[in-house]
Amino acid sequence: MTTTRIRQSPFVPILLIGGGTALGVLLGLFGPGLARGLTSLIERTPFPVHGLVERLGEIDQAWSLPVLGGAGLLGGIFLAVVALGEAPELEVARDHLEHRQEDRELWVERAETAVAFRDRNDLVLLASDGGLRARLDISDLPRTKIRGALTGDGWPLRDDDPYDADFQPWADGRPGFTPEEQALLRERREKRKDKAARRTADEALAAAGLVVRERDDRLQVRRVRGRRAASDVNPEGVRGTDR
Structure with a gap:
């Protein structure tokens, strides 16, 4: 049986490495001069010059180019390795x-x-x-x-x-959900920036007959058709709140 394997484009790590190196080289070429100009400008004001800016302005270009260019290369390689590992x-x-x-x-x-x-x-x-x-x-x-x-x-x-039309915005305590479902939805919202935790929460909600998605930084939820909520059987089991 034939299968199609789809992977991250090989140009992504190349772009990350090349971009990091290019940024380092540009900083090495123009960074010290810009830092000296910024230092001169700040010295005319009552504000102190940041030590990092002052140190950068003191670096000779013969050193700044290889040091910052090398740092950019290493940074690009690091990002490329991370991207490959997470892809x-x-x-x-x-x-x-x-x-x-x-x-x-x-x-x-x-x-x-x-x-x-x-x-x-x-x-x-x-x-x-x-x-x-x-x-x-x-x-x-x-x-x-x-x-x-x-x-x-x-x-x-x-x-x-x-099923796009079935989704509704969810707020903690919205009627129509059991306390257990509210807890699952609350956890899903709290863990939305953690990819692994978000995936686990989606699976737990799916087992409960709920499907969620995010729109405009809000959680939307729908109930799988044909699956009744516990609140349909026992309305007193649902924790209500003001809309």
Whole structure:
């Protein structure tokens, strides 16, 4: 069975290394002169000259160019290594796909996927009932190659979320959610900047029949159709609050 492997473009680390080196060289060429000019300007004011600016202005260009250029090169190499380590990798086949990122690997069967679409930097896969099967980070992968691989292997790729109209903004304590669901949503909002924690929270919410996304720095949520909330059975179990 043929698979399409999609990785980060090799030009990304090249650009990071080249950009870091170029920035270091530019600082080495023009930094001391700019620092001396800034020092002269500040000395005419009552404000003190920052020690770093003063030291930079004292460096001779014969030293500043190799030192700052080398520092830029090392900085670019460091960023390139970090980018390579954090970049996701996607393999697409007709009957499944695999997603790898850092120390996590995920296998998704085509038979378990009814809808696939891109939501900003993620590839979202939904089950037949609209529940979340997986949300995969594709931020550093070429989008056209992903689309070509999925459509070529017959995956149900769409341009948008078919359940878009079902999402509603969530606020802590909003009626319609059990205390357990409120706690899961609260944790998801608090951990939104931690990629691993956010992924774990999404999986816990999916198990509870909820799907979330972020819009305008707010959490939006929808309930999977056909799954009733505990509040529908026992309204007293929901903690209400003012809207």
